[in-house]
Amino acid sequence: METSDISNAIASAIASPTVVRAVGSGTWLHGGPVENDATATVVKPRGGVIEYTPGDLVISVHAGTTLEELSATCAVSGQMLAIAPYGSPRSTIGAVVATATAAPLAYDDLAIRDLVLGLTVVTGTGDIVRVGGKVVKNVAGFDLVRLNTGAFGTLGVITEVNLRLHAKPSMDHVVTGTLDGSPWDWVPRLIANRAPLPMLVRLAPDEPAQLFARCTGNGARASALRGIMQSYGVRNAFTVGPSDTSSAHEQVPMIAALRHVPDHALVLRIRTELSGGDAMLEHVRKLLPDATLLYNPSRGSVRVVTDPGHEDDVLVEQIETQFGRTPVHYSLVAEQGAPPRHDTSHVHAPIKRAFDPHGVLNRRRATFTPKPYVR
Amino acid sequence: MRDALLATLSAIVGPRWVKSRAPELVAYDADGLPGYRALPNLAVFPGTQSEVVAVVKALAAAGVSFVPRGAGTGLSGGALANDVVLLGLNRLTQILRVDPVNRIAVVEPGVVNAKLSRAVAPYGLQYAPDPSSQSVCTIGGNVAENAGGPHCLKYGVTLNHVVECLVVLPDGRFIRAGSAFGESDEYDVLGLFVGSEGCFGVATEITVRLVPLPDSVHTMLADFPSVNAAARAVSRIVATGIVPAALEMMDNATIRAVEASIYAAGYPTDAAAVLLCEVDGIADGLDEDVAIIRECCMESGARNVLVASTEADRVRLWQGRKKAFGAMGRIAPSLVVQDAVVPRTRLPDVLETIHEIATRYGVQVCNVFHAGDGNLHPNIPYDANDADASARVHAAMSEIMLACIAAGGTITGEHGVGLDKLPYMESLFTAESLSAMCTIRDVFDPDRRANPGKVVPVHSCKEWHRGGNRA
Numbered sequence: 001m002e003t004s005d006i007s008n009a010i011a012s013a014i015a016s017p018t019v020v021r022a023v024g025s026g027t028w029l030h031g032g033p034v035e036n037d038a039t040a041t042v043v044k045p046r047g048g049v050i051e052y053t054p055g056d057l058v059i060s061v062h063a064g065t066t067l068e069e070l071s072a073t074c075a076v077s078g079q080m081l082a083i084a085p086y087g088s089p090r091s092t093i094g095a096v097v098a099t100a101t102a103a104p105l106a107y108d109d110l111a112i113r114d115l116v117l118g119l120t121v122v123t124g125t126g127d128i129v130r131v132g133g134k135v136v137k138n139v140a141g142f143d144l145v146r147l148n149t150g151a152f153g154t155l156g157v158i159t160e161v162n163l164r165l166h167a168k169p170s171m172d173h174v175v176t177g178t179l180d181g182s183p184w185d186w187v188p189r190l191i192a193n194r195a196p197l198p199m200l201v202r203l204a205p206d207e208p209a210q211l212f213a214r215c216t217g218n219g220a221r222a223s224a225l226r227g228i229m230q231s232y233g234v235r236n237a238f239t240v241g242p243s244d245t246s247s248a249h250e251q252v253p254m255i256a257a258l259r260h261v262p263d264h265a266l267v268l269r270i271r272t273e274l275s276g277g278d279a280m281l282e283h284v285r286k287l288l289p290d291a292t293l294l295y296n297p298s299r300g301s302v303r304v305v306t307d308p309g310h311e312d313d314v315l316v317e318q319i320e321t322q323f324g325r326t327p328v329h330y331s332l333v334a335e336q337g338a339p340p341r342h343d344t345s346h347v348h349a350p351i352k353r354a355f356d357p358h359g360v361l362n363r364r365r366a367t368f369t370p371k372p373y374v375r
Numbered sequence: 376m377r378d379a380l381l382a383t384l385s386a387i388v389g390p391r392w393v394k395s396r397a398p399e400l401v402a403y404d405a406d407g408l409p410g411y412r413a414l415p416n417l418a419v420f421p422g423t424q425s426e427v428v429a430v431v432k433a434l435a436a437a438g439v440s441f442v443p444r445g446a447g448t449g450l451s452g453g454a455l456a457n458d459v460v461l462l463g464l465n466r467l468t469q470i471l472r473v474d475p476v477n478r479i480a481v482v483e484p485g486v487v488n489a490k491l492s493r494a495v496a497p498y499g500l501q502y503a504p505d506p507s508s509q510s511v512c513t514i515g516g517n518v519a520e521n522a523g524g525p526h527c528l529k530y531g532v533t534l535n536h537v538v539e540c541l542v543v544l545p546d547g548r549f550i551r552a553g554s555a556f557g558e559s560d561e562y563d564v565l566g567l568f569v570g571s572e573g574c575f576g577v578a579t580e581i582t583v584r585l586v587p588l589p590d591s592v593h594t595m596l597a598d599f600p601s602v603n604a605a606a607r608a609v610s611r612i613v614a615t616g617i618v619p620a621a622l623e624m625m626d627n628a629t630i631r632a633v634e635a636s637i638y639a640a641g642y643p644t645d646a647a648a649v650l651l652c653e654v655d656g657i658a659d660g661l662d663e664d665v666a667i668i669r670e671c672c673m674e675s676g677a678r679n680v681l682v683a684s685t686e687a688d689r690v691r692l693w694q695g696r697k698k699a700f701g702a703m704g705r706i707a708p709s710l711v712v713q714d715a716v717v718p719r720t721r722l723p724d725v726l727e728t729i730h731e732i733a734t735r736y737g738v739q740v741c742n743v744f745h746a747g748d749g750n751l752h753p754n755i756p757y758d759a760n761d762a763d764a765s766a767r768v769h770a771a772m773s774e775i776m777l778a779c780i781a782a783g784g785t786i787t788g789e790h791g792v793g794l795d796k797l798p799y800m801e802s803l804f805t806a807e808s809l810s811a812m813c814t815i816r817d818v819f820d821p822d823r824r825a826n827p828g829k830v831v832p833v834h835s836c837k838e839w840h841r842g843g844n845r846a
Binding site for chain 1 (some may be wrong): 457476477478518521523527531532534535536548550551555556561562563564566567569570574587610613614615616617619632643654656657659660661662664667716717719720721724745748749783785786787788789790791792796800803804805809810811812814815816819820830831
């Protein structure tokens with residue numbers, strides 16, 4: 001659908017009254033974080049490239065453009081979107097921005113928040129709002145780009161996205177190997193000696209911990225980074241990825257496997273202080289022995305992928321209880337599963353009301369439980 | 376009313392820290408933007424976070440507007456307080472905590488940028504954003520403007536390095552925006568707050584991310600016979616996949632100003648443009664990066680590429696760039712430092728347009744800018760007391776800003792909209808987009824008492840008009 005059609009659909013929904021459900025490829029709907037009302041009006045932003053000037057390393061696309069389409073377009077000019085987010089390559093860029101989903105081994109540890117330059121958003125009033133721009137630095141006006149990034153479509157339907165691209169480095173390898181011992185043996189070492197490269201540890205039930213590190217740059221640097229990575233005590237290390245200049249990190253099968261999210265899985269992101277990483281892993285492992293954990297030592301975050309046998313609300317509560325007993329500070333994002341327990345203050349609920357006064361957008365996600373957040 | 380407020384504020388911060396007489400206030404009638412002056416009604420300087428809260432609450436109770444101010448180095452008139460209360464934050468200078476394990480520091484807003492980097496250097500860490508005014512500008516001001524700097528090409532702007540702010544809203548309530556340990560499921564209020572130019576409240580405590588100091592740094596100076604050739608080199612370098620720590624361009628007018636000043640850096644005065652390029656990181660592979668960048672420059676038409684061989688050489692090359700604005704002080708008593716961004720591929724033709732505009736208005740433009748980001752700083756030295764010169768400068772700047780918008784760019788990359796750029800906001804954004812900005816401001820400051828009249832033109836706010844003009 002064109003932006004103007006979506007605006008009209010929202011206006012009709014307000015008048016009906018009913019609600020609007022924004023969908024991309026439909027790959028993130030299983031856990032139900034978006035509005036599942038059967039009577040909802042479904043709006044689906046169209047896909048396709050609007051404008052691409054490789055010399056500027058900037059691309060403008062319709063929000064329904066899939067990641068694989070985007071990747072293929074940029075690859076022709078030796079460029080890339082510097083993250084390859086979790087989930088299906090058929091996911092749309094609009095959904096990636098709306099969920100601010102993380103990415104394993106993102107180039108230079110970038111997040112989608114760092115790469116979105118501008119957005120077109122249809123708010124809950126049907127207004128078409130264009131924010132940000134097409135240049136890499138922009139502080140003109142209030143930053144509604146960041147506000148909509150990760151808002152799960154509760155403030156508006158994203159219909160167009162301007163993205164910052166990166167030129168592909170001459171070498172782009174992933175080195176992987178196993179780590180011995182428990183997290184409290186190697187987590188402090190990883191944090192204290194972290195090399196300037198993106199890293200990820202995969203902890204699956206009954207398997208040794210596996211460290212992945214993305215080594216990029218020229219040959220000498222990639223080789224040095226490999227050496228640093230092996231100094232962490234990694235065993236059986238080997239390199240995966242293309243060795244020529246046509247690197248395509250996101251197409252390496254092992255990385256694609258890391259990005260895969262099983263159907264109907266429950267996905268949570270938990271983040272803590274860097275120094276709390278070992279305690280966090282210990283607690284999550286104890287609570288969810290069957291889950292696969294993906295730990296990013298540079299961000300202090302762990303992605304929890306578990307089966308949907310858990311009642312998502314109950315699980316979130318259990319995690320909160322578990323962490324509540326420890327001195328570990330943490331944040332929790334239910335990416336695919338339970339709606340968040342917004343620690344909504346006098347600010348978050350009014351923001352929602354300001355852009356969606358009729359409550360037509362992604363109602364389930366925006367379940368606010370007023371709770372004072374003031375000192 | 377004024378006397379009552381004076382008494383209230385004096386009781387909070389002590390009489391010494393409230394300025395009310397014209398001779399005292401005149402020191403705060405301008406920031407770094409020449410040609411604009413506005414006298415505050417009162418100026419108050421709290422010395423603790425609790426005093427800030429008490430002051431803000433007192434102003435809320437009295438229904439009085441205020442303008443937060445750090446070092447006053449802003450270049451867009453954002454810290455001008457026209458007949459309202461100026462809230463000076465430059466007494467809040469404590470670095471409250473440095474946590475090298477978690478790589479964060481918690482600071483008060485009045486901490487000077489360079490002081491923070493000096494304080495964390497013994498831990499092998501740095502606060503990466505480095506505005507050219509870093510020896511005097513404050514972290515609070517950097518947050519308000521989402522400041523940049525030469526090294527932001529690789530490391531990112533202020534937004535990428537601030538993880539949490541404790542904010543006093545204009546009604547005196549607190550919010551904690553962001554989190555010291557990362558993302559949350561809430562709206563990105565921190566992303567919204569950084570760069571909001573003091574319109575949403577005052578940050579009293581700021582948690583910043585620290586990054587390791589690089590093991591090794593190589594700095595180069597390439598000189599070019601034309602600006603076009605230098606711009607071509609920029610595109611070539613970026614296309615290799617190397618992300619330089621900095622990629623700065625200076626044109627001939629800037630080079631000559633620097634070389635004629637006490638900041639002379641040894642730049643070739645006959646070059647049409649020079650590129651100052653730096654790569655850093657782990658030592659391995661940097662020599663190869665230097666070789667590739669040299670090749671990019673030479674293939675683009677550079678006459679020479681000089682690599683700093685000693686730390687002293689490196690510091691000297693950077694001094695010329697960082698002090699370029701100061702060097703222009705020799706040319707004329709006032710200097711407009713403008714700030715626009717254009718797509719990198721449009722740099723050559725926009726620079727040509729700027730030259731044409733300058734010639735037509737009979738003003739001298741010195742260009743010094745962050746070429747890797749397309750972030751231009753066309754600077755015009757002039758005499759702000761000369762009405763004719765001021766009018767010509769103003770007209771030339773307006774055309775330059777509109778030319779940058781027409782090229783697909785924007786009106787500010789790191790200095791903010793403030794007062795100076797307000798007229799261009801309607802050329803840049805639609806009425807609906809501006810209205811959305813008003814909507815979000817209303818959430819934080821429904822009475823528009825925090826930095827009134829800045830960033831978004833008031834007449835753009837449809838809700839504001841619907842509710843009647845509450846100014």
